[in-house]
Amino acid sequence: MSTSERLIESTRELLWERGYVGTSPKAIQQRSGVGQGSMYHHFDGKPDLALAAITRTAEEMRANAELEFGGPGSTLERLAAYLRRERDVLRGCPVGRLTQDPEVMADATLRRPVQETFGWLRGRLTELLTEGRERGELDAALDPVATASTIVAVLQGGYVLARAADSTEPFTEAVEGILGLLAAQRGPGVSPRP
Amino acid sequence: MSTSERLIESTRELLWERGYVGTSPKAIQQRSGVGQGSMYHHFDGKPDLALAAITRTAEEMRANAELEFGGPGSTLERLAAYLRRERDVLRGCPVGRLTQDPEVMADATLRRPVQETFGWLRGRLTELLTEGRERGELDAALDPVATASTIVAVLQGGYVLARAADSTEPFTEAVEGILGLLAAQRGPGVSPRP
Numbered sequence: 001m002s003t004s005e006r007l008i009e010s011t012r013e014l015l016w017e018r019g020y021v022g023t024s025p026k027a028i029q030q031r032s033g034v035g036q037g038s039m040y041h042h043f044d045g046k047p048d049l050a051l052a053a054i055t056r057t058a059e060e061m062r063a064n065a066e067l068e069f070g071g072p073g074s075t076l077e078r079l080a081a082y083l084r085r086e087r088d089v090l091r092g093c094p095v096g097r098l099t100q101d102p103e104v105m106a107d108a109t110l111r112r113p114v115q116e117t118f119g120w121l122r123g124r125l126t127e128l129l130t131e132g133r134e135r136g137e138l139d140a141a142l143d144p145v146a147t148a149s150t151i152v153a154v155l156q157g158g159y160v161l162a163r164a165a166d167s168t169e170p171f172t173e174a175v176e177g178i179l180g181l182l183a184a185q186r187g188p189g190v191s192p193r194p
Numbered sequence: 195m196s197t198s199e200r201l202i203e204s205t206r207e208l209l210w211e212r213g214y215v216g217t218s219p220k221a222i223q224q225r226s227g228v229g230q231g232s233m234y235h236h237f238d239g240k241p242d243l244a245l246a247a248i249t250r251t252a253e254e255m256r257a258n259a260e261l262e263f264g265g266p267g268s269t270l271e272r273l274a275a276y277l278r279r280e281r282d283v284l285r286g287c288p289v290g291r292l293t294q295d296p297e298v299m300a301d302a303t304l305r306r307p308v309q310e311t312f313g314w315l316r317g318r319l320t321e322l323l324t325e326g327r328e329r330g331e332l333d334a335a336l337d338p339v340a341t342a343s344t345i346v347a348v349l350q351g352g353y354v355l356a357r358a359a360d361s362t363e364p365f366t367e368a369v370e371g372i373l374g375l376l377a378a379q380r381g382p383g384v385s386p387r388p
Contacts, residue, residue: 096354096358097294099354099357099358100291100294100357105357105360111358111360114358115358115359115360117358118355118358118359118364119359122355122364122367139378141374141378142374142378143370143371143374145367146367146368146370146371146374147371147374147375148367148371149352149355149364149367149368149371150348150367150368150371150372150375151371152351152355152364152368153347153348153349153350153351153352153354153355153364153365153368153371154344154347154348154351155347155351156347156350156351156354156355157346157347157348157349157350157351157352157353157354158343158347158351159351160290160293160347160350160351160354161312161316161343161346161347161350163293163294163299164290164293164305164308164309164311164312165309165312165313166299166305166309170312170316170343170346170347171347173316173339173340173342173343173344174340174343174344174346174347176337176340177337177340177341177342177343177344177345177347178344178375180335180336180337180340180341181341181344181372181375181376181378181379182375184333184335184336184375184378184379185375185378
């Protein structure tokens, strides 16, 4: 890994473990094994490094989602693949958790990648649902915009419930619940479940 | 307010503003205007006070939910009243936010009221959906257990999305989305929407 990569990865780890306020430039240097001079050669300081780390995390989340959104199968199959993908549920969502970091939320620059990622996710799901409706896979009465927000909320809320229960069970239930409701929205283009 | 009440309310405010680790016995005394001796007369210490504060918050959440669950109207009307109730969305859920407090989650005693509240909420919604299905208001194919978890997750995830967007809009969208999906689950006992 390059020096710059080591700094970004160490900052991601520290942000995850300690939050923004607990992530000092010194801790980043210790974790990455990069000296102070070299760190300030690559990055202006902690806000700049945090922005790079958060942007990286957001990009990974998008790329992972796009693997399933752009994958094979019907709309419902792709949604099921996305929702049922293996996740480290008790660890939480790397992007969603940033909304609970007061310093990240209070800084417009650091908040932007978080805001944009959820905006992108809702937009992309709206596209998918609209496409499924046009193909007759989903009922014409389905509201793609509202349903897209519901799907993203189910995942984010599923993490909260799993953390409260210290168990993945409510996350899995919530996912299966939304998939059941979506399956009941099958349009004329597909035959009902056997 | 009694001394004990003042201590509990001040602890609730401080837990909300600063989290468990940032809530010192000294800060509770200053906020409540209760002296150290009197505080330790009423409570064993910070963990005891935090438990009383969290238990109070959890009880309020249950009581508020029960107002709508036990209210008038069909199952779908009661669910809509619950989901659309006025909330301080950008402030977040007082119980859900505790799942992001590492010290609360790491302490089994402090975590218990959080866990129990979500368990109760999922159970109560399961009852409501089961009843709606039995009355023919909801489709027989609806899974009450999974759908109950989905509904709770939509609210909790809606808070996360609202915070990321610094807007109540995604919360409202997510709620309308789940209500649309539930409305499409109307059973033979009720006529479809005009």
